[in-house]
Amino acid sequence: MPTAVLTAVEGIAVGHVTYSDDGTGCTVVIPPLGTTGAVDVRGGGAGTRETEAVAPLAGERDISAILLAGGSAFGLAAASGVARWCERDGRGVDTGAARVPIVPAAVIYDLGLSGNGRRPDEADGEAACLAARMGPHALGSVGAGTGATVGKVLGQRGWCKGGIGAASCVLHDGVTVAALAVVNAFGDVVDADGSIIAGAWESGGFVDAGRHLRTRAPEHPRLAGQNTTLAVVATDAALTRAEAGQVARMAQAGICRAVIPASTLLDGDVVFALSTGARRGSTFLCGTVGAEMVAEAIRDAVRQATAVRGVPTGAERSSSGG
Numbered sequence: 001m002p003t004a005v006l007t008a009v010e011g012i013a014v015g016h017v018t019y020s021d022d023g024t025g026c027t028v029v030i031p032p033l034g035t036t037g038a039v040d041v042r043g044g045g046a047g048t049r050e051t052e053a054v055a056p057l058a059g060e061r062d063i064s065a066i067l068l069a070g071g072s073a074f075g076l077a078a079a080s081g082v083a084r085w086c087e088r089d090g091r092g093v094d095t096g097a098a099r100v101p102i103v104p105a106a107v108i109y110d111l112g113l114s115g116n117g118r119r120p121d122e123a124d125g126e127a128a129c130l131a132a133r134m135g136p137h138a139l140g141s142v143g144a145g146t147g148a149t150v151g152k153v154l155g156q157r158g159w160c161k162g163g164i165g166a167a168s169c170v171l172h173d174g175v176t177v178a179a180l181a182v183v184n185a186f187g188d189v190v191d192a193d194g195s196i197i198a199g200a201w202e203s204g205g206f207v208d209a210g211r212h213l214r215t216r217a218p219e220h221p222r223l224a225g226q227n228t229t230l231a232v233v234a235t236d237a238a239l240t241r242a243e244a245g246q247v248a249r250m251a252q253a254g255i256c257r258a259v260i261p262a263s264t265l266l267d268g269d270v271v272f273a274l275s276t277g278a279r280r281g282s283t284f285l286c287g288t289v290g291a292e293m294v295a296e297a298i299r300d301a302v303r304q305a306t307a308v309r310g311v312p313t314g315a316e317r318s319s320s321g322g
Helices: 072-088 122-131 209-215 241-258 283-304 314-320
Strands: 013-019 024-030 036-043 047-049 066-069 105-107 163-170 176-184 188-190 196-198 228-237 268-279
Touching: 013 122, 024 072, 024 122, 024 176, 036 241, 047 072, 047 268, 066 072, 066 122, 066 228, 072 105, 072 122, 105 228, 105 268, 163 283, 176 283, 188 283, 196 283, 196 314, 228 241, 228 283, 241 268, 241 283, 268 283
Parallel strands: 066 105, 228 268
Antiparallel strands: 013 024, 024 066, 036 268, 047 105, 163 176, 176 228, 188 196
16 A cells, blocks of 8 residues: 555544445545644535535634545535434534534536446445544545546546545654545646646547647536545644635645646635644645645546546556557
8 A cells, every 4th residue: 555645644534435336436534533624615616515614714613524425416415424423423513412523525526437326325424434544545446536537628538537646745843744635627637747647538649638728629518517626635733724724725736736727617626624733833834735745646646546437547548549
């Protein structure tokens, strides 16, 4: 298993439910009790639940868990299963009458690959929690990334497989910053040198989506709301809700570095930031490095991906020439 995982931040657990044959799944991130966090949402096609509860200017409530799922808006139902598990685990806001978990969620549109045969539901959200571990976690075409695809400028005939990736590092002051990304973007995924790793493919090569759109319109007739890059940036630095919001906002730059084009009207790009508060740290450094970790996690996602339901990876396209 790779060492670059979100669980490099001590106390964080990740769990997946994967339906490879159906091309969908879900992923849960469970932080330590007392973890604060925030969210930044970009683009025109986000599918979310309870993100206002963790907006940068919202009250200082702890985050119980984060759900990432396939199934488009239908997949948000899995968050109810996560909330049910959190309640049993003693997580959430004690209102006197009940303990109410805070479970922000975001989904990708994978119905084009899954054929709408299965959508993550409440039972899957609970199962992902039961599967969550603090050790190394699976990457690639698993969990919420099972049905993820990238490079949509030519529609389904040219796309490549997306997935889940991760990156992590320890800063000079001992603070750990890690990221997990679910990559289901309209655009191409590019390496640090600008070369395309996975994207729209035509006539034996990758089509540069940015250049393509200068002269031709996208070929898919119904693109809005069907593309998304989701990310979770975690750190053990102590941050307030507002500071976590700044980290999430800064980390969105990582999507722009690794996906071209990014944050479009056709995408719903969402970045969550989590702070476990175990160390003193810098908001500036966490946001700056968080952006780098998001970019690396996005690239890792398409490199770790495997073919699902006949959709090849970028590496398979390149090696076979088709």
